[in-house]
Amino acid sequence: MSPVLILAMFLPLQNQPLVKCSLSGTVVNSVTGEPLNKVDLRLEPLNRQATHVAVTKSDGEGRFALVDLDPGSYRLIGSRSGYFEMSYGARRPDSDGSVVRLESGQFLIGLNFKLTPSAVISGTVRDSDGEPLEGAHVILANLTHRYGRPQVEGCDSTDTDDRGEYRFRGLAAGKYYIGVEPKSHGWDRVDHSVSAGPLETSVPTVYPGVSDIGTATPIEVSAGSRVTGIDVTLLRSRVFRVSGRVVNAPTAGRLTIQLLDAINSGMRDYTLRTSTKDAAGDFEFRGVPPGSYELTVDDQSLRGRTSIVVSASDLEDIRVPLSPGAQIKFRIITEGADKPNVPGLDFFLTANGRTGFGPLPRETDRLTVRNVPPGHYDLKLTGLPRGAYVKNARAGETDVLADGLTVTGAGTIDIAITVAFDGGAVQGVVLDKNQQPVSGATILLAPDRRSRADLFDSTTSDQNGHYEFTAIAPGNYKLFAWEDVEPKAWEDTDFLKDYEKLGEKTALEPSARASVDLRIAIRPDPQ
Numbered sequence: 001m002s003p004v005l006i007l008a009m010f011l012p013l014q015n016q017p018l019v020k021c022s023l024s025g026t027v028v029n030s031v032t033g034e035p036l037n038k039v040d041l042r043l044e045p046l047n048r049q050a051t052h053v054a055v056t057k058s059d060g061e062g063r064f065a066l067v068d069l070d071p072g073s074y075r076l077i078g079s080r081s082g083y084f085e086m087s088y089g090a091r092r093p094d095s096d097g098s099v100v101r102l103e104s105g106q107f108l109i110g111l112n113f114k115l116t117p118s119a120v121i122s123g124t125v126r127d128s129d130g131e132p133l134e135g136a137h138v139i140l141a142n143l144t145h146r147y148g149r150p151q152v153e154g155c156d157s158t159d160t161d162d163r164g165e166y167r168f169r170g171l172a173a174g175k176y177y178i179g180v181e182p183k184s185h186g187w188d189r190v191d192h193s194v195s196a197g198p199l200e201t202s203v204p205t206v207y208p209g210v211s212d213i214g215t216a217t218p219i220e221v222s223a224g225s226r227v228t229g230i231d232v233t234l235l236r237s238r239v240f241r242v243s244g245r246v247v248n249a250p251t252a253g254r255l256t257i258q259l260l261d262a263i264n265s266g267m268r269d270y271t272l273r274t275s276t277k278d279a280a281g282d283f284e285f286r287g288v289p290p291g292s293y294e295l296t297v298d299d300q301s302l303r304g305r306t307s308i309v310v311s312a313s314d315l316e317d318i319r320v321p322l323s324p325g326a327q328i329k330f331r332i333i334t335e336g337a338d339k340p341n342v343p344g345l346d347f348f349l350t351a352n353g354r355t356g357f358g359p360l361p362r363e364t365d366r367l368t369v370r371n372v373p374p375g376h377y378d379l380k381l382t383g384l385p386r387g388a389y390v391k392n393a394r395a396g397e398t399d400v401l402a403d404g405l406t407v408t409g410a411g412t413i414d415i416a417i418t419v420a421f422d423g424g425a426v427q428g429v430v431l432d433k434n435q436q437p438v439s440g441a442t443i444l445l446a447p448d449r450r451s452r453a454d455l456f457d458s459t460t461s462d463q464n465g466h467y468e469f470t471a472i473a474p475g476n477y478k479l480f481a482w483e484d485v486e487p488k489a490w491e492d493t494d495f496l497k498d499y500e501k502l503g504e505k506t507a508l509e510p511s512a513r514a515s516v517d518l519r520i521a522i523r524p525d526p527q
Contacts, residue, residue, distance in 0.1 A: 021102040024065035025111025027058045027078055031223050035062025036115060039080045046073045046099065064113075071104045076113065083115040084172065089440030089460065091484040092116070093172045098440045099462040108463075117224030122167040125160045125180050128202055128236040132164025136234075140168045141177040141266050143218070150492065151353070152177055152213050152266040173225075175218035178207040179267035180232045193286075202234040203289040206267055211235055211289070213264045240310050242285040244318030246297050247304075249281030255297050257283050257320075262292040262307070265352070295320060303373040324410040325371040330359065331414065332367075335391065336421040344383035345419070349405065351375050377405045381454060384419070389473045390454060391418040402451040423471035424508035428516040430461045430481045437465025438520060441481050444490055445469050446503070448476040456490065467518075474510050478503035481518040 027039045039058040043066055045051050051070045058064045058078075075097065076088035087097025093116055102108060125136040140156040160166050181204035206216040207230055221227055246255055259272040272293075276283050290310050295318070297304040302322035308315060330347055347367060350356030356377065359367035379400050381390060393400040395415045407413070430441040439461055447455040455475070461467045467481075480496070480503045489495050496503075502521040506514050 019071075019105035020067070021069040021071055021104070021106045021108070022065065022067040023069070023076075023100065023102065023108040023111060024063070025109070025113055026062045027064060027113045027115060028062055029083075029224075030114035030116045036080060036083070037062060039064070039078045039083075039113075039115065041066075041076065041078045041113075043069065043074045043076050043100070045070075046075070069102060071102050071106070074100045074102065076100050076111070078113055078115055080115060083117050084170070086115055088113050089463065090114075091440055091442075092487065093118075094487050095440070095442065096460050098460055101462055101464070111463075116172070118169060119171040119173065119221045119223065119225045119227065120167065120169045121171060121176060121178065121219060121221065121227045121230055122165065123178070123207075123228070123230035123232065124164045125166065126164060126231065126233045128234055130233065132160075133234065134160055134162050134164060136160045136164070136166075136180050137182065137269060138166040138232075139179045139181070139267055139269055140171075141179065142174055144488075144491075154266055154269065157269055171221055173221055173223040176221055177213065177216055177218055177267065178230055178232060179213075179216075179264075180205050180234060181268060181270060200236055200238050201287055203237045203239070204264070204268065205232055205235045206264070207232050209233060209235060211237065211264075211291075213267055237289050239287045239289050241314040241316075242288050242295075242308065242310065242318065243314075243316050244283060244320060246276060246281035246283065247319055247321040248302065249276060249279075249322060250299060251279045255281065255283075255299060257285075258296050259285060259288065259308075260294040260296060262294050264291070297322060301371060303371060305373055325373045326407045326410060327412045328357075328369040328372055328405075328407075329412060329414050330367040330369070331416045333416055333418045334421075335418060344385065345381065345417075346383045347417075348380040348382070349377040350380060351377050353378070372407050374407050374409055377407065378453075379405060379415075381417075387423065387471050388419050388421050389423045389471050391420040391473060393417045401454055402449065420473075420510075421471075422510040423473060424510065424512040424514065425468065425470045425472060426477075426479070426506055426508065426514040426516055427466065427468040428479075428518060429465045430467060430518045430520065431465065432483075432520050437461070438481075438483060439463045439465055441465070441467075441483055441520065442485050443467045443469075443518065444480045444482075445472065446478050446480065446490065446496065447473075448478070450493070453491075458488075472508055474508050474512075476505070476507050478505055479516055479518055480504075480521050483520050 027036045037058055037060045041056050041064055043054040054066050056064050056066050079085040084093035086093055089098025125133045127133045138158050139154045141152050141154045144151055144153045156168055158166050206213055208217050210216050254275045257274055261268050274283055274285055288310050292309050295306050295308055297320050303325050304320040304322045306320050348356050348358050357369050357372050359369050395413055430438045432438050441461045443459050445457040455473055457469055459467050480499055499521050504516050504518055506516050
């Protein structure tokens with residue numbers, strides 16, 4: 001057969017247009033099962049370069065349809081007033097949901113899209129005399145886990161209106177804490193009153209009327225509920241004076257000194273602040289409630305920190321020496337035939353998961369974090385290029401990603417970070433007890449080296465129950481699947497203990513691919 005004839009046979013196939021697809025289904029309230037009208041739906045392609053975002057709206061019976069769609073992989077997202085914006089297949093508002101894959105000419109019907117209604121917490125704040133308090137700062141917090149440690153973290157805040165009322169809307173089901181504190185008076189104010197101020201005053205208070213988050217009562221919120229009457233009356237407490245001197249303070253300018261609540265930091269938006277009063281570095285806080293605090297001072301090149309406990313009397317003559325912190329130098333090493341650049345890779349050293357120290361602008365393949373005070377830090381990395389993983393991060397003999405970094409004082413610490421591109425991949429299908437595929441399941445990839453928090457990864461199964469992980473660092477892992485699980489529950493080191501025997505083991509060599517089908521994990525009966 002001549003080349004011309006072969007070309008003639010293939011040209012009609014090449015000129016054929018893609019066979020279009022369609023999908024349809026119904027949107028319902030995830031709590032009541034009732035159909036929802038006026039839901040805005042959009043079909044977002046995973047490859048935004050391939051096609052546009054298709055949109056539609058559900059009708060009076062919750063039905064929707066999208067037609068003339070290109071084949072490909074999508075996320076179907078719905079939104080409506082009073083409900084969370086969610087992806088199809090998501091069991092919870094903060095889940096990614098299922099990827100919808102459309103083959104050429106496919107007509108996907110019968111999608112059951114569940115939207116979760118949002119909840120509300122509201123109440124009134126009163127002063128210690130029982131009068132509604134305008135302008136009080138109210139903090140909403142929930143329990144999270146960071147680096148295996150439970151922490152109460154603020155997730156929203158607002159101020160009370162002229163009737164002392166507050167309202168938090170758009171809440172997911174869960175346990176919450178409500179705290180109230182006075183507004184900040186600013187960074188550079190120093191009390192110059194003739195007297196030492198009141199010996200007793202209103203202090204930060206956590207619902208139902210305690211000063212310590214450890215004794216607070218969490219507020220149970222169910223999906224779509226309206227939790228009202230969460231009222232807080234501010235406590236009155238004896239307060240104290242804390243004074244001292246910053247040693248080695250520069251003679252020019254003034255320094256800002258902060259008192260950070262060491263126990264209730266997750267319920268504080270405003271820290272106690274003051275400024276040095278003179279060139280000698282003298283400072284004074286007035287109206288400090290009892291508690292444990294970190295007293296910190298920052299200069300451009302010097303830092304000072306000390307722990308104090310305020311209990312039954314004023315604290316005087318506190319000395320806070322300023323000293324230079326450490327200089328952390330990161331060097332990036334890339335492995336692979338092409339040795340690609342990693343311009344988006346960024347680093348963050350943190351002691352509490354919330355605040356910390358980042359690098360100065362990049363110097364070719366090096367980054368520098370300056371003036372890091374003594375302490376123990378975790379290293380977080382973001383911005384890895386597609387297909388890359390962090391092989392290791394070492395400071396001498398220390399595995400920084402597994403063991404953290406301890407800074408003892410001034411000096412230079414060199415950290416070499418190796419980024420590799422020969423990661424493995426694992427894929428499979430999640431099945432229920434009847435051997436049927438489960439869409440929207442949460443799948444966790446957990447390393448045997450549980451101290452390597454950066455090696456944990458999670459995803460959700462698509463409409464056919466399929467899942468996939470790529471760019472996996474070589475090593476031994478376990479895979480777990482849940483039909484519904486609290487996001488990042490595995491960051492609590494005790495969580496996986498109940499499921500260890502249900503995990504599927506897999507070992508990945510460089511560039512290897514594995515196929516592992518999973519069964520939905522059900523917590524074993526403790527008996």
